[in-house]
Amino acid sequence: MSDRTRLTRKPERRTDDPAVLHRLLDEARIAHVGCVRDGSPVVLPMAMGRDEDRLLLHGSTGAGMFLAARSGIEVSVAVTHLDGLVFARSAFDHSMNYRSAVLFGVATPVAPGEKEHALKVVTEHLIPGRWDEVRSPTPKELAATTVLEVPLAEVSVKVRAAGPGDEPGDGEDHSVWAGVVPLRTVADDPIPSPITGSSTALPRSVRALL
Amino acid sequence: MSDRTRLTRKPERRTDDPAVLHRLLDEARIAHVGCVRDGSPVVLPMAMGRDEDRLLLHGSTGAGMFLAARSGIEVSVAVTHLDGLVFARSAFDHSMNYRSAVLFGVATPVAPGEKEHALKVVTEHLIPGRWDEVRSPTPKELAATTVLEVPLAEVSVKVRAAGPGDEPGDGEDHSVWAGVVPLRTVADDPIPSPITGSSTALPRSVRALL
Structure with missing residues (x-):
């Protein structure tokens, strides 16, 4: 049983531990980014990466938020991260184990001179080891790339990593199963593109995901 | 190879097909909800469910957004849903396969008389079959529950389900592996709570997740 799945009595907590924040971000591939447009909220999913103390966001240069x-x-x-489903004896007490970071700040495009670095950070974040396996971006490709950065300054981290809050004397029917079902993302068999030769070996970056 | 992973030439598309929207929502457990507070955007993760043509959101009644x-x-x-990582021959052409819905609307609390129904829909959405295995909510528990609803009226659905956009004559180095690594969420071994008897069988709702 890992630390994450150990059942404790303290189900939910905020943490200021930067190691928890960094690990949470480093294990994530998608960020949900909200802004205000004409007074209304807009939330979009974006590819992400972490570069030290800033979050990098990658999307289409044509998207309104990037403009x-x-x-x-x-x-x-x-x-x-949804880490598990928490089963209790009552419908009301069901819960989820999760790790979540909510960041507030001003997103700005990374400087042109930093774009290649930023694209490398995002690529390596999503697929460690891939950058050196493939062709680097051309100046034209970099011109068509926008990466936004947000400083990791104002951020709220919450973690729930516990079982249901059951006690022997809580009046519930303890013949009902209660506990946690952990959830995890896995990779399935790689699907080569039609023009990837059948004798082409899987690269190290793909094998590391399996 | 499923429809979702078949490699096509049309990598990205918007769809108005309600079946795509409904399946996407029905397979999801977390929604990211954005609102505007004091002129600034706030995005929070929430548990969710779908009840016909409305999305239900469940969170703490104390959370500012619910108030x-x-x-x-x-x-x-x-x-x-992040369905896969798309490997190309160049860093620039890497991508992700995903299904995403972005909904706009006004969230309101479900009526008091509908709360038990809404809690059942969310519970059954997250853990099919669980409602009938456990104790129903008391009036006090229902009073402490807030479920928000948003009509599925103004919604944008995007799907990318394709391989990298490679062509035999695209000038890239085709000795480099390209293709898709599908991603999927799985359940790990259930962890019983400390007071779940060791002889208590796993209920049907848990077994269905494994």
């Missing part, structure tokens, strides 16, 4: 960010745009970014 | 929603609050809700 609006040219001069800086206020965002809230949520990154969430 | 603000008492008289209706404008939200944007994103629900995203």
Whole structure:
């Protein structure tokens, strides 16, 4: 049983531990980014990476949020892992184990001179080891790339990593099964593209995911 | 090879097919909900369920967004599945396969008389079959429950389900492996709570997740 799945009495907590935040971000591939457009909220999923103390967001340069960010745009970014389903004896007491970070800040495009570095960080974040297996971006490709950065300054981290809050004398029917079903993301068999030769070996970056 | 993983030439598309939207929502457990608070965006993860043509959101009654929603609050809700990582021959052409719904609307609390129904829908959405295995909510528990609803009226659905956009004559180095690594969420071995008897059989709802 790992630390994450050990059942404790303290089900939910905020933490200021940067190691928890960094691990949570480093294990995530998608961030949900909210901004205000014409007074209304908009939330979009984006590819992400972490570069030290800033979060990098990668999306289509044509997307409205990326255009609006040219001069800086206020965002809230949520990154969430659903780590398990919590089964209790009553419907009401069911819960989820999760790790979540909610970041507030101003998103700005990374400087042109930093774009290649930022693209490398995001690529390596999503697929460790891939950068050196493939062709580097051309100047034209970099010009078509926008990566936004948000400083990891104002961030709220919450973790629930516990079983149901049951006690022997809580009046519930303890013949009903209660506990946690952990959830995890796994990779299935790789599917080569039609023009990948059948004798082409899986690269190290793919094998590391399996 | 399933429809989802078949490699096609049309990598990205918007769809108005309600069946795609419904399946995407029905397979999701977490929604990312954005609202505007004091002029700034806030995005929070919430448990979710779908009840016909409305999305139900479940969270702590103490959370600011739930308090603000008492008289209706404008939200944007994103629900995203990351279905695979797309490996190309160049860093720039890497991508992700995903299904995403972005909903816009006004969130309001479900009526008091509908709360038990809404809690059942969310519970059954997250853990099919669980409602009938456990104790129903008491009036006090229902009073402490807030479920928000957002009509599935204004929603944008995007699906990318394709391989990398490679062509024999695209100038790339085709000795580099390209293709898709599908991703999937799985359940690990259930962890019983300390007071679940060791002879208590796993209920049907848990077994269905394994």
